[in-house]
Amino acid sequence: MIKKYLTKYPLWFTIIWMLVVVTYITVILTNQNILIMIGGVLVLYTANGFRAWKSERNLAIVSFIFTVVFSYILYKFLML
Template identity: 40%
Template sequence: MLKTIFKNYPLWFMIIWGCVMIGFVVLFITGINLSLMMAGLMILYIANTIRAWKNERIMGVISLVLVVVFAAATYVTFMADK
């Protein structure tokens, strides 16, 4: 069952996804840092854009828009901390 679910996702995408999720768990345990979490989401959405660009172009464009939103939010959050 899991093989049929994950066959649409390349191995590099699953590795990036796993690393970002492990990072989220570590951030939840050690203390939430919103700037780092939003940076993780940016990495995840960039990887999703690369994965989906050939077959699902509109999904790639939506992911790029979300990267810009998270980049702006990260910048605002980072500047508010200073």
């Protein structure tokens, strides 16, 4: 079942997705800074935007908008 799900997406996107999930688990277990998780969200939404650009243009645009929103949130947290 997992193989069927993971073959729908390109290999580079699957690798990025897995790295972000491993980062989330590590941050949650070690009580690290939440800014690392926001950075993971930025990477994931940017990768999703590039992945979906050809076939699902609206999803790609929404992903890039979320990237800008989370970038602003990250900037505000870093300025505190």
